Amino acid sequence: xxxxxxxxxxxxxxxxxxxxxxxxxxxxxxxxxxxxxxxxxxxxxxxxxxxxxxxxxxxxxxxxxxxxxxxxxxxxxxxxxxxxxxxxxxxxxxxxxxxxxxxxxxxxxxxxxxxxxxxxxxxxxxxxxxxxxxxxxxxxxxxxxxxxxxxxxxxxxxxxxxxxxxxxxxxxxxxxxxxxxxxxxxxxxxxxxxxxxxxxxxxxxxxxxxxxxxxxxxxxxxxxxxxxxxxxxxxxxxxxxxxxxxxxxxxxxxxxxxxxxxxxxxxxxxxxxxxxxxxxxxxxxxxxxxxxxxxxxxxxxxxxxxxxxxxxxxxxxxxxxxxxxxxxxxxxxxxxxxxxxxxxxxxxxxxxxxxxxxxxxxxxxxxxxxxxxxxxxxxxxxxxxxxxxxxxxxxxxxxxxxxxxxxxxxxxxxxxxxxxxxxxxxxxxxxxxxxxxxxxxxxxxxxxxxxxxxxxxxxxxxxxxxxxxxxxxxxxxxxxxxxxxxxxxxxxxxxxxxxxxxxxxxxxxxxxxxxxxxxxxxxxxxxxxxxxxxxxxxxxxxxxxxxxxxxxxx
Numbered sequence: 001x002x003x004x005x006x007x008x009x010x011x012x013x014x015x016x017x018x019x020x021x022x023x024x025x026x027x028x029x030x031x032x033x034x035x036x037x038x039x040x041x042x043x044x045x046x047x048x049x050x051x052x053x054x055x056x057x058x059x060x061x062x063x064x065x066x067x068x069x070x071x072x073x074x075x076x077x078x079x080x081x082x083x084x085x086x087x088x089x090x091x092x093x094x095x096x097x098x099x100x101x102x103x104x105x106x107x108x109x110x111x112x113x114x115x116x117x118x119x120x121x122x123x124x125x126x127x128x129x130x131x132x133x134x135x136x137x138x139x140x141x142x143x144x145x146x147x148x149x150x151x152x153x154x155x156x157x158x159x160x161x162x163x164x165x166x167x168x169x170x171x172x173x174x175x176x177x178x179x180x181x182x183x184x185x186x187x188x189x190x191x192x193x194x195x196x197x198x199x200x201x202x203x204x205x206x207x208x209x210x211x212x213x214x215x216x217x218x219x220x221x222x223x224x225x226x227x228x229x230x231x232x233x234x235x236x237x238x239x240x241x242x243x244x245x246x247x248x249x250x251x252x253x254x255x256x257x258x259x260x261x262x263x264x265x266x267x268x269x270x271x272x273x274x275x276x277x278x279x280x281x282x283x284x285x286x287x288x289x290x291x292x293x294x295x296x297x298x299x300x301x302x303x304x305x306x307x308x309x310x311x312x313x314x315x316x317x318x319x320x321x322x323x324x325x326x327x328x329x330x331x332x333x334x335x336x337x338x339x340x341x342x343x344x345x346x347x348x349x350x351x352x353x354x355x356x357x358x359x360x361x362x363x364x365x366x367x368x369x370x371x372x373x374x375x376x377x378x379x380x381x382x383x384x385x386x387x388x389x390x391x392x393x394x395x396x397x398x399x400x401x402x403x404x405x406x407x408x409x410x411x412x413x414x415x416x417x418x419x420x421x422x423x424x425x426x427x428x429x430x431x432x433x434x435x436x437x438x439x440x441x442x443x444x445x446x447x448x449x450x451x452x453x454x455x456x457x458x459x460x461x462x463x464x465x466x467x468x469x470x471x472x473x474x475x476x477x478x479x480x481x482x483x484x485x486x487x488x489x490x491x492x493x494x495x496x497x498x499x500x501x502x503x504x505x506x507x508x509x510x511x512x513x514x515x516x517x518x519x520x521x522x523x524x525x526x527x528x529x530x531x532x533x534x535x536x537x538x539x540x541x542x543x544x545x546x547x548x549x550x551x552x553x554x
Contacts, residue, residue: 001450001481002042002125003090006065009056011037012503012512019516021497022070024477027485027514028492028525029501034512035485038501039127039455042066044095046125047117052101065094068124074448075123082116084108093117127453128436136432136439137424139409145439146393146408149376150369151446156404159358163402166351173344180341183334190327196312197324200305207306207317214299227286234279241279244272359405363397366406370395373442380438384472385465386431389413391438392420433457434469441472444479452476454484458491470494470550489529489543493550498522522547 005018012034029035037054044050045066055062069090071079079086084107094106095117105117147156235241248268255262310316315323370393377391390413398407411420412435423435437457444452454473458466470491476482477496486492498517503510517525527535527543535543 001068001070002066002483003069004067005038005041006063006067007038007041008063009059010041010062010064011054011056012510013037013041013514014056014511016512016514018499018514020481020483022481023496024474024494025481025483025497025499026492026495027483027499027501028487028529030503031487032503034503035501036455037512038514039453039485042125042453043127044097045093045117046121046127047105047114047119048121050095050097050103052097052099055097055099059099061096061098063094063096065092067092070450072123072448072450075120078120078123079107082107082112082120084110084112093120123449125451125453126449127455128440128457136410136435139407139422142393142410143403143406143408145410145443146366146369146373148443148446149373150366152365155358155362155365159355159362159404160402162351162355162358163400166348166355169344169348169351173341173348176341176344180338187331187334190331193313193323193327194331196309197320197327200309202306202309202317202320204318204321207303207310210299210303210306214296214303217296217299220296224286227282231279231282231286234275234282241272241275244268244275248272355400356405359400362404363395363406366404366408367395370408376442377435377438380441380472381434384434384438384468386434388416389431390416390420391435394420431460433459433461434465437469437472441476444476449480451481451483454482457484458486458488462488463490466490474550487529489526489546492522492526492529493543493546495522498525500525519547 001022002020004020005016007013007016007018009015018038027035027038040050040054041064044054044064067090068075071086071089071091076086076089079091084091086108091108096104098104103114105112105114107116107120147153233239248265251261251265251268255265306317309320313320313323374391374393378389381389381391392411392413394409394411396407397405399405410423412423412431413420414431423432433456437454440452457473458469461469466488467490470488471494473482473484473491474494474496484491492498498521500515500517500521501512502515503512505511515521523540523544524535526547527539530543531539
């Protein structure tokens with residue numbers, strides 16, 4: 001529950017510490033005293049949108065802190081999910097709004113996003129204001145209310161599990177059938193790819209290897225002729241070798257007494273040896289170079305075929321191999337897709353039968369719940385001074401959705417004997433408030449949210465109807481923490497705790513203060529609500545009598 005609210009520099013509230021109890025907490029005050037600011041502050045810590053306009057004039061920022069204790073299991077699970085500790089089963093949520101428009105949110109001192117605040121806030125407090133009456137005017141929300149009243153979501157969860165499985169299978173089938181429509185053309189293309197590439201059966205890197213081998217084979221004949229010509233030039237008749245020998249013979253007689261001629265002679269001898277060795281190596285090279293005409297022709301044809309295929313698909317050899325493998329895999333998958341379509345179609349039919357069966361069971365369950373719901377809400381409305389008003393549930397079968405096959409709309413008959421009609425057509429603002437209170441009452445013991453806030457629940461009501469609303473709020477306060485802002489004495493006297501919101505002027509500035517009232521304070525405030533400022537002694541006595549009566553005291 002919300003144990004304490006701290007507000008600083010929020011609009012006309014300079015600083016306020018507001019203690020709250022676990023039962024019915026009533027806030028009252030003159031019009032314009034700042035009751036709406038209180039609700040705005042609570043909305044801020046729950047992650048609702050704020051504006052810089054709510055920051056007190058002249059201040060850098062506004063701060064709102066809320067202490068929550070006795071956390072529910074759902075809140076603890078959400079905190080664990082968010083990675084936030086919650087020792088002693090309590091947390092403090094803080095929201096700071098800067099005058100420049102920025103804001104900072106913290107839970108137990110840890111910075112969090114506003115979205116995280118909203119997730120957690122939805123589990124902590126349920127705020128009902130005038131705009132929430134729109135829920136009653138929206139028939140799409142009525143099914144959710146009916147399920148909340150029923151309290152047992154076993155059938156709904158079973159149905160949703162099967163329905164979502166049916167959705168998944170249906171989506172998969174649609175996808176496969178779309179693929180089927182293009183399968184024929186795709187199959188033709190894949191078969192062409194497989195035939196083209198499969199005929200050649202290229203290997204990774206083969207194109208590079210073939211190019212090198214073909215280039216070498218193509219030049220083999222020229223290589224052999226060149227080598228043999230070189231051997232002939234070195235060692236054949238009238239070749240370079242014979243000329244060197246002849247030169248040695250001519251020079252030999254003159255080397256003994258001529259050092260320079262002797263040196264040149266030795267160089268010629270060395271050249272003769274080197275040329276002889278070169279000729280020998282060339283002959284060995286000629287023996288190694290093979291000339292295979294058939295291999296050369298194969299290489300030429302294989303290279304041309306591969307190049308043609310590469311040009312056609314704009315891929316290299318490695319990529320052609322991968323394209324072939326992928327095409328084979330995809331083509332084989334077409335056969336499995338046909339089998340999958342057949343299998344999924346059968347599965348869908350089975351699931352459709354199960355979903356329909358579960359939807360009917362859910363419909364029957366809701367039919368029973370609708371009867372109890374209409375009876376309970378009608379009883380609550382009779383208590384709330386709406387005798388003769390009858391709530392009916394228009395329940396019929398529709399198409400299958402994630403919520404079942406049910407369409408639900410709440411109808412109301414304002415006068416006995418009249419045909420029930422949609423709430424949106426005949427209910428007034430005051431009636432909507434009481435109908436909503438009746439709904440909150442019948443689902444209070446099933447709702448896991450510990451705190452309920454009613455803002456302007458008394459709009460459009462007075463007299464005995466207001467008294468009944470006060471009694472009903474007090475009953476709700478026995479099972480939930482209830483916070484209510486009101487301007488009616490009939491509701492104020494029912495408070496377990498009464499807090500006064502009042503506006504004063506200090507040092508030329510308006511300030512709003514929140515004070516927890518003792519018995520005498522309550523008497524004075526209730527008397528003011530009854531008769532205005534400066535209530536008479538009789539009005540004070542009446543106020544005291546009403547408060548004591550509500551408290552069960554004389």
